[in-house]
Amino acid sequence: MYDAGKIITGVVIALLLLAFPIIYTVAYGNGDAPTPVILPEYENETCIESVESMREDHMKLLDSWRDTVVRDANRIYEASDGTKYYMGLSAPANFTFLDEPHLEGVEAGACLICHPNKSDFCDSCHDYSGINPSCWNCHIETVQGDE
């Protein structure tokens, strides 16, 4: 190889730069990554899925909810533990719509019911990772009426 010394040095430096985030995290830990805040009044609620699977897949879940609600007109989600939830994003003003006979046994499942503190819950992680979910360009986060 021509200029072997320079090339190998260059490749090593490039690899170090690319791997820097990993090396830093290994050395100093995930210290300043935010933890989403659950409000005290909802601490005893169970989420529709486990925390681990929500952390990893909540975007895929919301994506599939979006298609199921809009395109299939189906608002009932069956969680992995069998509970049925009424899909939604913003929290409804009241839960009287669940009194419908065909919604027997279905619980309210809109995200913002248990996480109304969007800035401490959703935005804290999203801002940290530099992600800009566009949901709120259209959907309205203020807890008001049914979605």
Added chain:
Amino acid sequence: MFDRALKGSRLYYGWLGFLGIFILIGVILYLRQYFVGLGITGMGNDVSWGLYLMNFTFLVGVAASAVMVVLPYYLHHYTPFHRLTTFGEFLGIAAISMCILFVVADLGRPDRVFNLFLHPTPNSILFWDIVVLSGYFLINCVVGYLVLDAKRKGDEPSRWLKGLIYISIPWAISIHTVTAFIYSGMAARPFWLTALMAPRFLASAFCAGPALLIMAFFIVRRFTSFNPGNEAIQKLAQITLYATIVTVFFFIVETFTVLYSDMPEHTVHYWYLVSELKGWMWPAFIGWIVAIVMLLTPSIRNSNKGLFIAAAIVFGSMWIDKGLGLFLPGFSPNQFGEQVSYAPTISEWFISFGIWAIGLSVMTILWKIGLSVMHELGEDEPEEHEEHPYRVEIPSLVPVPEEE
């Protein structure tokens, strides 16, 4: 071979720099459009497609016209086009790049463009347009590069490559047919609801494209050592002439159907074309006739200046006809019978110029590579048999008596 694009004259870099200014302006204005929305254009809910798709439609035609150089050589061994096919394919690449950019510039949500691939919809013609345009782009990239490379090494193109070239011929026809189908399948737009849309598109493509090639080759002959050959240029002029005549004929037959049937849903759009838009359309119609006369006159057709001007007139008239003359009467009167108007905004014009500048840059760079390779191979000048392809000795079937 790409390093040939990096070694050029001052003129080459100056031209690219000049185009670069327009690209920069276009990019800045497009960023504004991306964040503010399509509202910065002159389009509205009545005239919902404007300058961007006018240019797109026109350029799909220019891209398809590469077949006019490829077909005679590969199917009919018309040797004068031997050195020109690569440049035709490179023009195709540049034109398709512009088409893709114009479509993306026209989208309301360009960030969602991949929805076209994530949710393919075979019943939508737009889906098929994306398919055939992407395919044509890839074919031209592969064929253009590999044929030039083979030439550079003194090889013949391999059999599979020849097969791909043969496929590119009907494919080129298909890209413009599918683009025409976008318009010609809608009951809502009677001006476009004609089977003649695809043939008209192809006819106008086959004059605009070769006209552009004529102008480009004249520029190349003036500023580089490459000589495309008189025979080749005259053949391109012939193709342009006949395609222009066919275009005029198609317009006449459309006129007859509209005026003789006297159906309001057709006549209102036709009158919008010829009277509301007369400031643009009449120059285009006159341009067609003038160009036909010029191309028919041997003294003009054989003169450099005359042919260049005729080609420019054809190119400009076709742009007007396929741009304004297609879109505005299609949208006006609108579905409520109201006459509506459209004028592009400055941002729209300069974003369009920017995209044209990108396309011209792609064409310049690719042609530069082709011209450099031709020069290295010593193929700057046409060979004798390419300049006089028809003066071939045809063996006589009857033995000629020996002369005393």
Added chain:
Amino acid sequence: MEIDRRNFLKLAGLVGVGIAAKPIINVLSPAHAQDSNHNEEVSSDTHYAMIVQPKLCEEDCTDCIEACHRVHNVPEIDVERQRIKWIRKAGFEGAFGEEPPEFLEDELHGFEYLVLCNHCSSPPCVRVCPTKATFKRKDGIVLMDYHRCIGCRFCISACPYGARSLNWKNPVPYIKDINQNFPTRTRGVVEKCNFCAERLAKGQQPACVEACSKKALVFGDLNDKESEVSQLLRSNSSNWRVRKPIAGTEPNVYYIM
């Protein structure tokens, strides 16, 4: 190792494709699929239609238009050509695409007819949409999926009735009074009347129908022989028309003249 530039580039390309393969497959794979068929709230047994009775309309009344636009956060755009209208009024020729019949009743001359999306049974907008962002639901409602629309405006060209509008810029600043119970849209997507699908899901009538104090608008299920729409159409069997039937779209908004 002896390798020429060409083969190195080929190898690098293959490596790149190999590295990119898994992430791309991840993105394209569907989320955990739900067996949702038995949970649908709409059925193909329903065939929604609307009847407009122009003779019952009050002149210069726009209650239905205001109600619809208010409930659905339809913005009031300043630039005329960019205005968004889910429901509007048009003259006879504008609405029906033909000259008014010579012996049209006096009261209907110069009348402004209510026009909206016809939720056609054979919708050309659905046919042309390249991403299925506009789609026909089982119960016949032609809906927009605002998440998927790329703003290509093919549907606006294909609609014979001018029922669709693009958001040419961000609509939120132009909404007079935001209804918190309904989302807005973003710039770059096309929108139109949705037959109040969100209200139908709660057993309510569409906003325009409810807002009309003269009961000029009637909405219901044509498959239900006892519904008001079915009965009205049967009793007015030679007196109704639809907009531009020649377009072959089979509109579901009927006008009883």
